[in-house]
Amino acid sequence: xxxxxxxxxxxxxxxxxxxxxxxxxxxxxxxxxxxxxxxxxxxxxxxxxxxxxxxxxxxxxxxxxxxxxxxxxxxxxxxxxxxxxxxxxxxxxxxxxxxxxxxxxxxxxxxxxxxxxxxxxxxxxxxxxxxxxxxxxxxxxxxxxxxxxxxxxxxxxxxxxxxxxxxxxxxxxxxxxxxxxxxxxxxxxxxxxxxxxxxxxxxxxxxxxxxxxxxxxxxxxxxxxxxxxxxxxxxxxxxxxxxxxxxxxxxxxxxxxxxxxxxxxxxxxxxxxxxxxxxxxxxxxxxxxxxxxxxxxxxxxxxxxxxxxxxxxxxxxxxxxxxxxxxxxxxxxxxxxxxxxxxxxxxxxxxxxxxxxxxxxxxxxxxxxxxxxxxxxxxxxxxxxxxxxxxxxxxxxxxxxxxxxxxxxxxxx
Numbered sequence: 001x002x003x004x005x006x007x008x009x010x011x012x013x014x015x016x017x018x019x020x021x022x023x024x025x026x027x028x029x030x031x032x033x034x035x036x037x038x039x040x041x042x043x044x045x046x047x048x049x050x051x052x053x054x055x056x057x058x059x060x061x062x063x064x065x066x067x068x069x070x071x072x073x074x075x076x077x078x079x080x081x082x083x084x085x086x087x088x089x090x091x092x093x094x095x096x097x098x099x100x101x102x103x104x105x106x107x108x109x110x111x112x113x114x115x116x117x118x119x120x121x122x123x124x125x126x127x128x129x130x131x132x133x134x135x136x137x138x139x140x141x142x143x144x145x146x147x148x149x150x151x152x153x154x155x156x157x158x159x160x161x162x163x164x165x166x167x168x169x170x171x172x173x174x175x176x177x178x179x180x181x182x183x184x185x186x187x188x189x190x191x192x193x194x195x196x197x198x199x200x201x202x203x204x205x206x207x208x209x210x211x212x213x214x215x216x217x218x219x220x221x222x223x224x225x226x227x228x229x230x231x232x233x234x235x236x237x238x239x240x241x242x243x244x245x246x247x248x249x250x251x252x253x254x255x256x257x258x259x260x261x262x263x264x265x266x267x268x269x270x271x272x273x274x275x276x277x278x279x280x281x282x283x284x285x286x287x288x289x290x291x292x293x294x295x296x297x298x299x300x301x302x303x304x305x306x307x308x309x310x311x312x313x314x315x316x317x318x319x320x321x322x323x324x325x326x327x328x329x330x331x332x333x334x335x336x337x338x339x340x341x342x343x344x345x346x347x348x349x350x351x352x353x354x355x356x357x358x359x360x361x362x363x364x365x366x367x368x369x370x371x372x373x374x375x376x377x378x379x380x381x382x383x384x385x386x387x388x389x390x391x392x393x394x395x396x397x398x399x400x401x402x403x404x405x406x407x408x409x410x411x412x413x
Contacts, residue, residue, distance in 0.1 A: 028156075031153075035068070035121065035366065035368055036069045036305060038304060039158045040065055041054060041055070041056050041062050041065075042062065043061065048317060048319060049303065051301035051303055054159070055161040055162075056160075056161075056162060056163070057163055058162040063129065064128040065128075066126040066127075066143060068124050068145075069122065070122040075149060076148075076150070076155070077147060078108040078124060078147065079106065079148045080107075080108055081105045081146075082135070084099040084140070084407065085139070085140040085142055085159070086407075086408060087206055087397075087408050089140065089142070093407075094406060094407055098136070098137070099407075100135050101136060102132050102134055103132055106132045111125075112322055116323065117323065118273065118326075119325065123321055123322055128143065137407065137409065138164040138409035138410050139162065139407055140160075140161050140410070141160050142157055142160075143158055145157075162410065163411065164412065165195075166400060166411035167191055167196065167205075168191070169207075170189070170192075171189055171209070172190060173185055173187060176241060176388075183244050183387060184242060184244060185241070185242055185244070188234065189240075189396055190227065190231060191205070191232040196400065204402055205223075205399065205400055207220065207399075208220050209240055210394070210397070211393065211394055212300040213301075213395060214300045214347035215344055215347065219239055221236070222236050224236060243381075243382070243386055244386050244389065245375075245382045245386055246375065246385040246390055247297055247390055247391065248300060249262060249297070249374050249375060250262055250298065250372075251277060251329070251371070251374055253329070253368075253369050253370055254309075255309055262277055263276070263278070272326075272328060273325060273326070274328045274330070275327045277331050279333070280331075281334035281335065281384075282335035282384070283383065297391075299392055299393040300346065300373045301346065302345070302370060302372040304367075304368045305320065305369070305370055306318045306324065306370045306371065307320055307325070307370075309369075324368050324370070326367065329366075329367045330362070330363075331343055331352070331363045331365075332358070332360045333352065333376055335378070337356070339361070341361045341383070342378075343363045343375075345365060346373055351363070398412075
């Protein structure tokens with residue numbers, strides 16, 4: 001089992017994954033004329049963007065950076081606001097003045113234009129917090145961007161969190177009994193709550209475990225028992241069980257001149273790039289796709305805006321968000337008709353259409369140059385195989401609200 005701490009949450013890269021859909025509300029949204037939307041933590045002075053969850057300490061040097069491209073023709077005036085949320089992702093009962101200092105609605109800074117790309121676009125960047133908005137409380141948040149020129153039409157919504165160092169958390173993997181031993185794994189959470197005091201009411205805590213971050217499946221774990229005077233164990237026989245699924249595919253689009261990993265062909269026609277992905281297929285008993293545990297993948301993440309098609313000094317960064325091209329990317333999955341098949345590409349999830357002529361499920365998506373994770377779902381299951389040996393990434397989020405409190409805050413390691 002591999003473990004790693006990431007600021008405010010615990011990451012556990014272990015074998016096995018995937019379970020039920022989250023108890024939280026999946027309210028993220030992207031308008032069709034936007035591309036390459038990312039919300040990532042950043043450190044002052046560092047240009048490289050790491051694919052990490054949008055969670056930062058309430059107090060510290062880290063900040064969040066929201067970036068997106070506008071591909072439309074009509075002018076827009078993007079304005080944003082920030083909403084404090086419950087653990088379920090719904091707006092909390094707090095007044096705006098309770099959780100932020102500054103203006104409730106603000107304009108996103110002027111964009112930069114793409115440089116020499118076939119698909120022209122405007123690239124927007126927003127730093128949070130900033131001189132206009134400072135956040136005062138920990139917990140879940142959502143940032144909403146609307147078009148001030150079009151009656152406040154929603155352009156995008158993304159969730160993020162601010163954390164406070166009040167709880168230490170440790171994830172434990174336990175063996176699953178019975179037939180699910182080969183396809184599932186069982187997660188428990190140990191909490192050290194000494195900083196919260198010995199008079200803590202355990203009902204003031206809520207613990208969630210999820211696999212991945214984009215399109216994650218979250219489960220809320222019940223309190224099981226005390227461990228000494230400052231420890232709590234969360235979990236149960238019927239909770240924290242995740243189906244294994246299969247390894248993510250990797251699609252390398254950093255070059256539109258030379259095919260990268262996962263690419264079958266690249267064409268330029270009708271004033272656009274077209275990329276055909278190597279075909280995949282449904283698995284059958286005894287023919288599951290190999291679970292190559294040594295093979296590196298992005299565990300559902302993607303990095304957009306990276307290109308190697310421009311000449312650069314050796315060893316320089318590949319992140320050029322104004323020079324990266326867009327391309328139509330075509331995915332195919334061989335399998336029997338009549339299945340409800342979905343394609344997951346990073347944070348995107350879209351339905352696939354079955355072609356009677358080709359005997360395949362097909363989907364196309366307009367992507368910016370970069371490196372992507374992708375995989376398939378069929379009726380909520382994994383058509384390429386399901387194994388407890390799959391390597392994936394787990395996250396544990398712990399919320400605290402003292403008796404009489406008005407909101408839930410995120411407490412971290």
